[in-house]
Amino acid sequence: MIKIGIVGGTGYTGVELLRLLSVHPDVEVKCITSRSEAGMPVADMYPNLRGHFDLAFSEPDTAVLSQCDLVFFATPHGVAMRMVPELMKAGVRVVDLSADFRLKDLDVWSHWYGMPHETPKWAEKAVYGLPEVVRDEIREAQLVANPGCYPTAVQLGFLPLLEHGLVDPARLIADAKSGASGAGRQGSIGMLHGEVGESFKAYGASGHRHLPEIRQGLSQAAGKAVGVTFVPHLVPMIRGIEATLYAELSDPADFERLQTLYEDRYRNEPFVDVMPFGSHPETRSVRGANQCRMALHRQEQSNIVIVSSVIDNLVKGAAGQAIQNMNIMFGLDETLGLKAPALLP
Amino acid sequence: MIKIGIVGGTGYTGVELLRLLSVHPDVEVKCITSRSEAGMPVADMYPNLRGHFDLAFSEPDTAVLSQCDLVFFATPHGVAMRMVPELMKAGVRVVDLSADFRLKDLDVWSHWYGMPHETPKWAEKAVYGLPEVVRDEIREAQLVANPGCYPTAVQLGFLPLLEHGLVDPARLIADAKSGASGAGRQGSIGMLHGEVGESFKAYGASGHRHLPEIRQGLSQAAGKAVGVTFVPHLVPMIRGIEATLYAELSDPADFERLQTLYEDRYRNEPFVDVMPFGSHPETRSVRGANQCRMALHRQEQSNIVIVSSVIDNLVKGAAGQAIQNMNIMFGLDETLGLKAPALLP
Amino acid sequence: MIKIGIVGGTGYTGVELLRLLSVHPDVEVKCITSRSEAGMPVADMYPNLRGHFDLAFSEPDTAVLSQCDLVFFATPHGVAMRMVPELMKAGVRVVDLSADFRLKDLDVWSHWYGMPHETPKWAEKAVYGLPEVVRDEIREAQLVANPGCYPTAVQLGFLPLLEHGLVDPARLIADAKSGASGAGRQGSIGMLHGEVGESFKAYGASGHRHLPEIRQGLSQAAGKAVGVTFVPHLVPMIRGIEATLYAELSDPADFERLQTLYEDRYRNEPFVDVMPFGSHPETRSVRGANQCRMALHRQEQSNIVIVSSVIDNLVKGAAGQAIQNMNIMFGLDETLGLKAPALLP
Amino acid sequence: MIKIGIVGGTGYTGVELLRLLSVHPDVEVKCITSRSEAGMPVADMYPNLRGHFDLAFSEPDTAVLSQCDLVFFATPHGVAMRMVPELMKAGVRVVDLSADFRLKDLDVWSHWYGMPHETPKWAEKAVYGLPEVVRDEIREAQLVANPGCYPTAVQLGFLPLLEHGLVDPARLIADAKSGASGAGRQGSIGMLHGEVGESFKAYGASGHRHLPEIRQGLSQAAGKAVGVTFVPHLVPMIRGIEATLYAELSDPADFERLQTLYEDRYRNEPFVDVMPFGSHPETRSVRGANQCRMALHRQEQSNIVIVSSVIDNLVKGAAGQAIQNMNIMFGLDETLGLKAPALLP
Structure with a gap:
């Protein structure tokens, strides 16, 4: 079982990660963090998860996250950038669903996101995770920047x-x-x-x-x-x-x-x-x-x-693609946990 | 693998049965019928099923349906009533999602559905399939009337x-x-x-x-x-x-x-x-x-x-409950194929 | 022309008052107040009013409001209660779309609205403005509590x-x-x-x-x-x-x-x-x-x-009924400005 | 009062014409036709018009329409084309909201609408009624082709x-x-x-x-x-x-x-x-x-x-523009009946 951490789980991307991971056979969600909602059971915020997750939101804690195999960031921009170096050092792999590591030109990044980039080294190393383009690089990547929707x-x-x-x-x-x-x-x-x-x-x-x-x-x-x-x-x-x-x-x-x-x-x-x-x-x-x-x-x-x-x-444009990237990174069947057809009507 | 037939598959209940059955590990959909759309691939009508089902709609044919283990009726009222006796005779089990076998008082049935009931014998034998009430009877039933929404x-x-x-x-x-x-x-x-x-x-x-x-x-x-x-x-x-x-x-x-x-x-x-x-x-x-x-x-x-x-x-009120009934009838884990959390937001 | 003031105009009730008053032949909106948006043209917030109103939101000012013939309150509860006495003294008539004057039992009011009522005298005098019940009292009223939706x-x-x-x-x-x-x-x-x-x-x-x-x-x-x-x-x-x-x-x-x-x-x-x-x-x-x-x-x-x-x-449940009350209070044809059919589809 | 006829009043364009005309001070709707719903009061089909129109749908009758000053066609393509010549002869003015007279190249028209054009003479004479382009021609026109949405x-x-x-x-x-x-x-x-x-x-x-x-x-x-x-x-x-x-x-x-x-x-x-x-x-x-x-x-x-x-x-893209054209054709203030602000929210 791949041990999963999710940072910033109260948004729509967070609940979507949980929804998809709940039917993934090879993962175990160890923690999901939220500074503002620490202590609240995730199923209280997202009633569709009642009966699926007993987890409560917890304060983000790098020590705990460091024990995960993979951490998803579902945070506003500027957060992953600061926490990633420590996780990298601990050997944790990261899929960042925020925009922090998507652009290679950091001047452009700063212009659009209104702050200096604090970890240029990792911005350079990060793989822009569009599997249809760079599947092989994703396989080896420690840090994947999940593309925008x-x-x-x-x-x-x-x-x-x-x-x-x-x-x-x-x-x-x-x-x-x-x-x-x-x-x-x-x-x-x-x-x-x-x-x-x-x-x-x-x-x-x-x-x-x-x-x-x-x-x-x-x-x-x-x-x-x-x-x-x-x-x-x-x-x-x-x-x-x-x-x-x-x-x-x-x-x-x-x-x-x-x-x-x-x-x-x-x-x-x-x-x-x-x-x-x-x-x-x-x-x-x-x-x-x-x-x-x-x-x-x-x-x-x-x-x-x-x-x-x-x-x-929220799926191919965020949480689903992140899990696809995870599957690639861990050598799993790329479609694992992602096979259900769309909901129509 | 349970061999499944679906009669009347072009409605919302039909596509919902297919959506749910596509992730059920123990079934194989053998045929899905539609008089009006015979020949059309189901994925042409329901693009969410592209890549999930190669099946095309076929003319309803009792001979083919008789080779199924279970037939779902997703038809307007008045259809199952006429086809059920032959399937019963062939030993096929049926979950009828229409209203044909839900009421025990057939005068009341005729009053509300505007036609005489043609198979009173099976109306009497049918089990009204609300698992939370009559799970044990469902297990043994050959004909289950799936409750209305x-x-x-x-x-x-x-x-x-x-x-x-x-x-x-x-x-x-x-x-x-x-x-x-x-x-x-x-x-x-x-x-x-x-x-x-x-x-x-x-x-x-x-x-x-x-x-x-x-x-x-x-x-x-x-x-x-x-x-x-x-x-x-x-x-x-x-x-x-x-x-x-x-x-x-x-x-x-x-x-x-x-x-x-x-x-x-x-x-x-x-x-x-x-x-x-x-x-x-x-x-x-x-x-x-x-x-x-x-x-x-x-x-x-x-x-x-x-x-x-x-x-x-469409789920607990129709197709999902029908599959829950199927799971009970075939001695499977009642939640098989029905574990995915709701889509929120 | 009836000179109109609107207190608290940034909400949906406020824009609806303006929309309806814009086709009323006998009124002139003199001011519309908003503490938070003072200075902003109302048409900047509500683009449907572009070309209909040149007015900007202004700070609430009792001196200005006192020169109106009628003031509508479209405020959260607790605001009208405090401003009404001064307007009453100035002889201004008021239709309060908030809940401040709707209940006669002020203990019940305090229980549900979480604050003591500050102007019991006016709560007693206010007419609960459901025209179909108390049309004659509305005609004479200085203060009308517009019913909830x-x-x-x-x-x-x-x-x-x-x-x-x-x-x-x-x-x-x-x-x-x-x-x-x-x-x-x-x-x-x-x-x-x-x-x-x-x-x-x-x-x-x-x-x-x-x-x-x-x-x-x-x-x-x-x-x-x-x-x-x-x-x-x-x-x-x-x-x-x-x-x-x-x-x-x-x-x-x-x-x-x-x-x-x-x-x-x-x-x-x-x-x-x-x-x-x-x-x-x-x-x-x-x-x-x-x-x-x-x-x-x-x-x-x-x-x-x-x-x-x-x-x-927003109409018979708020702004429309408020204008109906105004029409009654000022002896106008009760349907003035309120004759347009509903928008369907 | 301008006497108005509406041909084909059961669609959304028809009800929208009625909604807008009900607040227009200078018109009187004399008849509204529908082959399929003849006899049904328009307010039974469109309950927003209860209390606004007593009219019932009637069979289209050129004799009756010929007594109108202006006839609006709110019909599928192919209908106005056939009825217009007789109305033109009777001196009635027409605003056609369908596509029959919009294109000058009738080969192109036939290609897209799948039928030969039966009244090329009127297709040539018709004015394409976009007031912002050809206001002066609209003023004099007997037949106006109302632009598509x-x-x-x-x-x-x-x-x-x-x-x-x-x-x-x-x-x-x-x-x-x-x-x-x-x-x-x-x-x-x-x-x-x-x-x-x-x-x-x-x-x-x-x-x-x-x-x-x-x-x-x-x-x-x-x-x-x-x-x-x-x-x-x-x-x-x-x-x-x-x-x-x-x-x-x-x-x-x-x-x-x-x-x-x-x-x-x-x-x-x-x-x-x-x-x-x-x-x-x-x-x-x-x-x-x-x-x-x-x-x-x-x-x-x-x-x-x-x-x-x-x-x-339905308004500037259909019924409203048609009334704007009518106002121009009859020398009225172009905004008559069209002054109400949009419904927001």
């Missing part, structure tokens, strides 16, 4: 185009939409049901923290700096991200082979589903599941490739 | 009071609320998102088909005919039932021991959770899970017992 | 039965459901979209502040103390209240004349609509409108009268 | 850029999202609450009927054929459209003057609101109101102009 949906959708150099890398557009759980479980007026329900809007349209992360990943795939416009939107639902991606094909003749190219790219990926050309993936088809589904479109004689890509932001 | 939530909430004769059985009130999936997957205008969204209403307040089923179950528990008023309501959500139950305590002093009495009644029930006195069960705490959660309340010096009881109408 | 829906539904003494007054049950805007516009985790969406639950089932207000109103109608059980529920929608009411008819023969009795009771009420017997009022049929719709039901040979009553909690 | 939001957002030739007209992208009422009130399974709720998806991504309409309008504004990619999406809400528009600025220096240019373009438009640079218009800020709100964005040093544009698809 939007960046997962956007990168998976664009990758085959960029890896094959089929599109103009300066003209990428990602119009993305997310359910409200992406904003976390914090008492902000803007995320009240009375504010979010029955309404739709763009946000962060002049710049969002996931933009540099997306740019970094896509540039790596393209082998050169890409130009990408990314606009997130808030959907009046709880879970789910859909990203509609637009790219200009250099040679429209390539349209003929795109579907095959996508299918080949992801043929052996257990969690990426390339649907038939012209399909419309629904977010509910991945609700609760560690799955990305995508489909390609073309309008009339246009040379714009349209890709629609969906994930559950 | 509202009746499950209402009966489980009232049972301890009636079994102990603590309340006035003539004055029971069940104010119940359901998500829209309870109405099934049929193209009726009244169930459009534009009609159901952002609105709330009672329906069937002058009489609903689940009323006689509730009355039958409660009368059996009370050992005499009960008087129950049942008003269902439509909630702008997809899954979930909450029933708020009101009963008049004969002796207000009994309030002291109610909580213990409920906890004792359900202590060994894997799928009934009695929450602390004064709790407010949320439907999301059981979303996707085969679970009923309930809690007791009292207002000031009142002698009215208030019980709030929640289930997922 | 649940109490409005529940009282209007029960009144005819109690006024005619047709039911057992000790056995009234009100099972009520509300959209999330009833909880106001405050950053509480429990009201996040991620918590409220796609879920349903009872709350305050052991006791809610609106219970004593309901009891006071119904007791007055019955001419004696009534026994009422009131359980509110949270619906995943923004606006709307539905109350399903249960009462035991002393003489079942009275069922014959109930519909006529209700229609007669409300025949001249512009904002109460008695629908045909057996109808199911939907909350969307009153969304945005100052309207209560209700319908009666009976199940088989039962002697329980069922009434389903719906309002928009 | 998506085309209204998209055209208003792009117009200033194209009219001034500031962007590459070959590279326009419109990523649009709509609530479910856009699909009308028809019993299709795909629009059930159980299918639409809590999910998000693109649809028509390979081609949608509004694409040629958008292309026609934008090409006219640009003075040459434009290349536009248009992808609609379905949002789990009832009303509202948001379109996020992307265009490549030929000269990035033009960014400096874009805000002023937009404000100038729409300064005198009563129903277009240019919000401050960097704002995020919400669909709820226009819910129920005849309003388009929009805002501009730029990401870092990018040369992509981002415009977010919102409308209520």
